[in-house]
Amino acid sequence: MIVDARGSYCPGPLMELMKAIKKAPVGEIIEVLSSDASSAKDIPEWVKKAGHELVEVKEEKGYWRIVVRKVK
Amino acid sequence: MRVAIVGGGVAGILTANYLAMRLREEIRDKKAEILLISERDKLLYEPGLLYLIFNKLEEKDITKELKYLLDPSVKLIVDRAEKLDLENRKIKTKSNEFDYDYLVIATGSRIVPEEIPGLVQYGDWFYNLDGAKRLREKLSRFKEGKVVVSVMGIPHKCPVAPIEVTFLLHEFFKIHNVRDNIELVYTYPINRVFTLGNVSELVEKMFEERNIETRTFFNPVEVKEGKIITLEGEEESFDLLIAIPPHKGSQLIIDSGLSDDGWVPTDKFTLEVKGYDNVFALGDTTDLPVSKAGSVAHFQAEVLAENLSAEIKGLPPTARYFGKAVCFIETSFSEATYIWFDYETPPTFVKPNRFTHWMKIAYNRMFWLTARGVL
Ligand SMILES: Cc1cc2nc3c(=O)[nH]c(=O)nc-3n(C[C@H](O)[C@H](O)[C@H](O)COP(=O)(O)OP(=O)(O)OC[C@H]3O[C@@H](n4cnc5c(N)ncnc54)[C@H](O)[C@@H]3O)c2cc1C
Numbered sequence: 001m002i003v004d005a006r007g008s009y010c011p012g013p014l015m016e017l018m019k020a021i022k023k024a025p026v027g028e029i030i031e032v033l034s035s036d037a038s039s040a041k042d043i044p045e046w047v048k049k050a051g052h053e054l055v056e057v058k059e060e061k062g063y064w065r066i067v068v069r070k071v072k
Numbered sequence: 073m074r075v076a077i078v079g080g081g082v083a084g085i086l087t088a089n090y091l092a093m094r095l096r097e098e099i100r101d102k103k104a105e106i107l108l109i110s111e112r113d114k115l116l117y118e119p120g121l122l123y124l125i126f127n128k129l130e131e132k133d134i135t136k137e138l139k140y141l142l143d144p145s146v147k148l149i150v151d152r153a154e155k156l157d158l159e160n161r162k163i164k165t166k167s168n169e170f171d172y173d174y175l176v177i178a179t180g181s182r183i184v185p186e187e188i189p190g191l192v193q194y195g196d197w198f199y200n201l202d203g204a205k206r207l208r209e210k211l212s213r214f215k216e217g218k219v220v221v222s223v224m225g226i227p228h229k230c231p232v233a234p235i236e237v238t239f240l241l242h243e244f245f246k247i248h249n250v251r252d253n254i255e256l257v258y259t260y261p262i263n264r265v266f267t268l269g270n271v272s273e274l275v276e277k278m279f280e281e282r283n284i285e286t287r288t289f290f291n292p293v294e295v296k297e298g299k300i301i302t303l304e305g306e307e308e309s310f311d312l313l314i315a316i317p318p319h320k321g322s323q324l325i326i327d328s329g330l331s332d333d334g335w336v337p338t339d340k341f342t343l344e345v346k347g348y349d350n351v352f353a354l355g356d357t358t359d360l361p362v363s364k365a366g367s368v369a370h371f372q373a374e375v376l377a378e379n380l381s382a383e384i385k386g387l388p389p390t391a392r393y394f395g396k397a398v399c400f401i402e403t404s405f406s407e408a409t410y411i412w413f414d415y416e417t418p419p420t421f422v423k424p425n426r427f428t429h430w431m432k433i434a435y436n437r438m439f440w441l442t443a444r445g446v447l
Contacts, residue, residue, distance in 0.1 A: 010362040011262045015226055018261075018291055018303060045263055048305040049289045072305070 006035040011035060013039040021052070021070055027045050028070050029055065035063045042065055043068070073104045073384050076170055078153045078324070079178035080110025080138050082443065083355025083369035088178055089445030090377030092143035095384060099145045104384055106145065107172075109165060112151040113138055117439050118229065119366065121204040122402070127246055127434065130203065141443045153179075156328040158348055174350050174380060177336055179322035181356035182230060184328060187318050188224060190295035193419060195313040198237065199229065211244070212286055216253035217311030222300060223260050224292050225318035229356060229364045231267065232411075234258070234316050235275050239243045241314075242282045243404045251403060256283070257308070259290040259300075268419055276377060278403065321357050321365070333360035335419055340415065341392045343376050352376055361396075361415075367398045368440060400432040409430050 003020050005013035013034035020030050032043060038055055043066045047054045055067035076089060077084045078129075088108045098104035120134030138148055163170045167313065183199045185191045191440040198204040221238045238258045245251040250306065258265065258279065264272040265286055279286055291303040292315075299307045321334020330336050330345070337346040338358040345351040354371035354376055360370050372393050379389030395415030402408045408429035411419035422428065441447040 011226055011267060014262060022293065022303065042263060045222075046289055 001030045003030060003032045005039075006033050008034070008036070010036050010038045010042065012036070014042050017043060017046075017066075017068065021050075021068075024070050025046045026070055026072060030068045032066045032068070032069065033060075033063055034066065037064070039066060073098075073172045074107060074171065075104070075174045075176065075384075076107045076109065076172035077176040077178055078109045078156070078163065079180055079355070079357070080112060080148075081110055081178060081180045081369070082366045083357075083373060084108055084110065084116070085115060085138065085443055086370055086373035086445060087178060087354065087376055088146045089143050090373055091381055091444075092145045093445060094377055095236065096145075096385060097445070101391070105147065107147050107149060107171070108138075108142065108224075109149045109151060109153050110138060111150070113148075115141060115443060117436070118199075119155035119233075119439075120436060121198045121201070122233060122240070123436070124204050124315045125208045125271075125446055126240060126405075127197045127208065128405075131205075131330065133436075134442070135201075136395065136440060137364075143445065153324050154215060154327065154332070156324065158328075158330075158345075158351055161350070165267065174383075175352070176376065176380075177325070177330075177345065177353040177357055178243070178355050178369075179324055179350065179357050181319045181321055181334070183228075183317040184320050185315065185317035187239060188295060188315075189293055191224070191292075191315055191317060193298055194295045195315045195317075197318060211241075211350075212357035214249075214351075215250045216247075218255040218257065218309060219261060219312045219314065220257045220308060220309075220310040221298065221314045221316075222290070222292060223316045225316075226261055226267065228316050228319045228365055230367070230399070231363050232399050232401045234260075234432075235266065237314065238284055239278070239282070239403050240405065244282060247405075251333055255285070257285045257310075258289065259287040259292075259308070261291050261373060263287070263288050267371055268411075268413075271419060271421070274421065290292060325357065328388075331359070340395070342379070342389075343372060343393055352380070353396045362395050363397045363399065365397055367400055368396075371396045400428065400435070402429065402432060 053069040117134040122300040123129040152356040194413040266272040294301045325334045336353040356364040378391040398412045403424040407424040413419040
């Protein structure tokens with residue numbers, strides 16, 4: 001599942017990810033695309049606290065790709 | 073030329089009044105007409121709800137009929153808009169249909185407590201009049217136990233109101249000599265107590281000094297009797313839950329296919345709705361990265377009225393909105409600070425002081441002049 005939150009500002013991308021996680025089945029991979037650099041820090045922090053798995057954080061051209069697996 | 077404004081909140085009323093002042097001659101000569109379509113015939117001054125729950129203002133102080141606030145040349149239609157047809161320039165209301173040349177969308181935002189199971193049954197809030205009156209009753213009897221102020225979604229109206237209510241609860245309980253029997257907890261969805269970093273730092277320090285506990289990365293998904301359950305898998309007990317419920321835009325925006333969540337895609341400088349050069353949006357309903365605040369609606373209305381009246385007169389629309397927002401922050405019943413910021417400038421603030429508090433109390437009365445377009 002892809003959550004394209006590019007153009008949205010902190011904490012928009014994180015709130016979008018939370019919405020997606022609520023709906024997704026356990027095991028689903030969610031990719032968040034964010035143009036706000038603070039997402040690259042805030043999202044992994046939240047993923048850790050919420051007990052999900054951070055698969056990848058990668059800087060693309062002009063945005064960040066943050067990949068998360070819903071674990072529970 | 074007909075300008076139709078949908079929504080009779082701060083954004084809609086101010087736009088209508090500013091336009092009426094700028095288009096006096098055109099309206100008199102029947103070259104321009106301003107319609108305001110509103111589902112309610114009264115305006116509620118929402119910032120007053122914060123004072124109502126502590127018995128400082130009454131319902132009559134914070135509501136006024138639209139017909140007394142609007143310029144007499146504005147045609148008021150009290151009806152619910154059910155569909156906006158931007159391609160054919162038509163508005164369908166419950167009992168009529170209107171054409172327009174220019175459309176202004178000012179349908180605001182609303183709380184949707186029903187989206188969190190159990191919140192309506194076990195929670196309270198002050199984000200609308202009924203909720204605030206109920207909460208006032210409960211507060212008047214609350215003498216011991218645990219109070220949780222919980223922000224249940226971002227964005228929500230007036231980003232600083234949850235912080236203010238927490239400060240004021242602290243003082244309210246202190247005045248009534250029950251603060252020592254009360255645990256006060258504030259929760260927020262992200263990893264700090266506010267979206268803006270430096271405001272967070274100041275507030276965290278002030279909460280600590282007042283023995284107010286905080287929980288961050290705290291996103292309620294369900295409320296049961298006496299406890300909140302979060303997306304992060306935590307539980308928090310409460311005796312009184314004061315929620316800032318999740319917010320959505322108007323159902324009209326969703327039903328008209330403009331967006332899924334009710335926030336209208338809006339140009340951040342011109343306030344044009346993306347894809348239409350004769351449709352504009354302002355106030356809480358936009359998807360802009362600005363606070364959902366009355367002050368924002370006010371500054372945007374100035375820009376929009378200047379530009380729209382220029383277009384109608386055949387002049388170039390030159391005003392731009394640069395994200396200006398001003399928020400007072402009441403830190404007690406006798407002191408306040410304020411922040412102002414825009415797209416480029418982060419907020420700065422003054423030390424909480426009495427004068428700023430007096431300004432806010434005065435503004436609570438002067439607001440009706442703002443609504444009339446005078447101030
Ligand atoms: C407790 C509280 C405290 C606040 N404190 C502050 C503060 O201190 N400072 C500050 O700047 N802001 C504050 N705010 C925020 C401020 O009140 C809002 O940002 C402001 O009211 C937004 O105005 P608006 O006109 O965009 O939207 P709204 O006030 O929501 O008005 C929208 C209007 O459109 C109408 N409408 C919606 N759909 C339709 C339809 N389909 N047909 C017809 N009409 C429709 C609604 O009925 C409503 O009348 C506070 C808000 C709350 C709740």
